[in-house]
Amino acid sequence: LIPMDKEQLTTMVQGTLGYLDPEYYNTGLLNEKSDVYSFGVVLMELLSGQKALCFERPQYSKHLVSYLASAIKENRLHEIIDGKMLTEDNKMEIKEVARIAVECTRLMGEERPKMKEVAAELEGLRVTKDKHKWSDQYPEETEQLVGVQILSARGCCTTDYDSIKNVATLHIEAGLRGILTFQTNMVAKCTSNSTIHKHNCSDPSTCRNKDGGFYCKCRSGYRLDTTNMSCKRKDFGWATILLGTTIGFLSVLLVISSVQQRRKQKKNTKLRQQFFTRNGGGMLIQRLSGAGLSNVDFKIITEEAMKGASNGYDKRNILGQGGQGTVYKGILPDNSIVAIKKSRLVDRSQMAQFINEVLVLSQINHRNVVKLLGCCLETEVPLLVYEFVTNGTLSDHLHGSMSDSSLTWEQRLRIAVEIAGSLAYLHSSASIPIIHRDVKTANILLDENLTAKVADFGASSLIPMDKDQLITMVQGTVGYLDPEYYNTGLLNEKSDVYSFGVVLMELLSGQKALCFDRSQQSKHLGSYFASAMKENRLHEVIDDKVINENNWREIEEAARVAMECTRVTGEERPLMKEVAAKLEGLRVARTKHQWSDQYHNETENLISVEILSAQENTSSSGYDSINNVARLHIKAGR
Structure with a gap:
């Protein structure tokens, strides 16, 4: 996603050979023009019926872009266009589409059109080819469907205007502040404004007249009886019933909530099992035991342990982010500090290869390679757990x-x-x-x-x-x-x-x-x-x-x-x-070596030779330190 305040991003280069924008490859700057380039290649495929990259074509034309560009330049576009669709009637359209494809695949992004401009050009080609089949039919019938009715705000009457087909100019009086409706609708507004002039208010009530009604107030412990406009003592029996009903209702809600929670847990457990199977968990366990690797220092860790270790994947625990995913700092239940890698996506078709890579990496024990300690396969995307490097x-x-x-x-x-x-x-x-x-x-x-x-x-x-x-x-x-x-x-x-x-x-x-x-x-x-x-x-x-x-x-x-x-x-x-x-x-x-040429005389003094005879286990011949002889000679018989 491109943030609203930016026009481009610097990212790790990703894409498919033959469709990859060369400017994006060279600079790492990603913007909408990279998609324009790739679309241009797709458009060329639609025109030619040939692959974006083909090693069977000559060296200069392995890439479809250069192949089509050279054909247009040499005025032999017809050689490349798919013969299944080329006719005399559509030659001009195909030539125009080819021109658009070449514009989309220009080397410099700033020279390419925007995607909305490309869409408009292609849509224009399509629209001019086929006019709308009912574009000029039934002009009068549609006019007859229009009628206007105005409800006046000053009285009870309505002012009607006939269908506009009978008048040259439709004029509505400026003084009519009304509501325009369809003829089958009805708008009504009713008001009532009356005054209560006299009511018998008995103690302990206090009543007052109001515009459009009356107002009565009762003392604490009393309620208003509207049948005879007097205050009566409150009956608390209903309150008891209401309280009991409320408690009962809350109890039912609690039971329902508990049942739903259990169902949710059961559903989550089932989902984790599905993820584990889909992510190759069974295959990994089988391969570990089959290869005699069950005792390798490699763990299959639960999702619950991963969430706990990373504090629910808290942003404050992020160690780094990249094209492949996000790395969190985590603390496992045994208090060991680890790095948890959460990938952005995984290719399901390559799951067997992923499991194979996990197996191989788990066995790598090199002091200059970060150790893979375990993995979690109970999530939608597998999590990998590495040693933490500080x-x-x-x-x-x-x-x-x-x-x-x-x-x-x-x-x-x-x-x-x-x-x-x-x-x-x-x-x-x-x-x-x-x-x-x-x-x-x-x-x-x-x-x-x-x-x-x-x-x-x-x-x-x-x-x-x-x-x-x-x-x-x-x-x-x-x-x-x-x-x-x-x-x-x-x-x-x-x-x-x-x-x-x-x-x-x-x-x-x-x-x-x-x-x-x-x-x-x-x-x-x-x-x-x-x-x-x-x-x-x-x-x-x-x-x-x-x-x-x-x-x-x-x-x-x-x-x-x-x-x-x-x-x-x-x-x-x-x-x-x-x-x-x-x-x-x-x-x-x-x-x-730190002592290679130091203390030359002293090191020589430390050297002496002792030879044990191979024939007599108990006898030995000794030679003094070599500083006492000009030449050290050892008898051949010894």
Whole structure:
């Protein structure tokens, strides 16, 4: 939804390949013109009968948009239009519709028409084709149905005007303030205003005349008897009956309310059971026990426990919100603090895959991956329960509320090594390879020791053992999204490598992956970084907080790794385990062992050699500390 005070939103890129607005993909800015682009593609499908994206067509015409645009430009539109509907009579209309489709799919959103303008043009085409079948019929008959009647406010009489077909001009007198009605209606107003001149009022009453009636007042304990206009003592028997009736009525209401409450609870229980079954609860239990995983530290938690843990999903407990859903802080009955992820939606057709992913993630036990502790399947959308990580996200520390913490170069390099290692584990060492698909600084959590933990597997996909890649709907965050994945829809581990490269650039520069304050050609951090390296001005991009003379070589090498990760073609990027090895090598090389060259003479003095003879269990040959000999020789027989 677009708020009333805004014309566009910045969101995580979502959509279907072939229909996705290229401007939305490049900027992440979503507005109504994105729908206009997608509608233009649909209109082209209606005209041509062909798919929006077809890999069987030549390279330049895989996308229907470019295919139709080139056909119009070369005056061969008739080759693309579906032969089933093309006739001599509708050529002009089809050509006009094709023009509208091309206008809708212009690259720049501001050059596209609004959706209401498109609708008006298409409706105009349809209306001019077929006039209304009764547009000019029965003009006189409709006039005969009209009549006017005025009720005067000054008397009892009415003034009638005949049907307007008998008069050239209908004139109603200005002095008549009345009510216009249909002839079959009747309007009446009755008033009565009389005065009671005399009544016998007896004690203990007090009566007064009023305009249009009278007023009587009785003392406390008395009531007015209107038959003889006198006050009589109140009879409290009726009050007792009324009180008893009220109590009885309230008792019945209480019983009915109790019954309804029980029915509601029963209905809710049944609904929770339905959700549990629909969300694959039975399948999950079966798979857990079948795989011998019943003792795994993974819990299936009830909805009641989830509501209690999050205080009814209180807004004050929200830790974060994103394209995949909302994360709440929660406290379970055993007082453990957790993070509860409530997804926005779930694809019912992919429920078996969801259960499979839950199973795989529950078995991942890596120090740099957020642990999945359990799930709740009794709600409309499944809830996932993760370990709670206390120190915010990497994005918070680089760009947000915690940016004053000033991460050192040593800390940033270690964080990069930890992220790379965890992704390499997911790609190569998990029981089923996992592609995260949304690697970004906002999805990297840091604990109290600034240890990195990869989180938010809402967009992740499992790669079957017999495949290297999947064809999926494009998902990810603009600025981190692999361009090859966007263009082809083919997802593999190199898509995570690209996203990690952008994260590494953020660690090096301290700048956001996408920034509209930078110039047009450098809005994307990837292109900004690449141009800086090409022009030998990398020092302008690197964060001043981390750069010094001692670490410049390491920073240059890390920047080179980031560039390799973000190459346009996936096959030219390194594997994640190769990236992890390079960065780990940098970290190890920068910190030699703290006692490697210290106390050289003293450490030698500590060394002595003792050899136990293999032939005699009780005898041994000893050699003095090597500082007493120029050369240490051990007999070959020993």
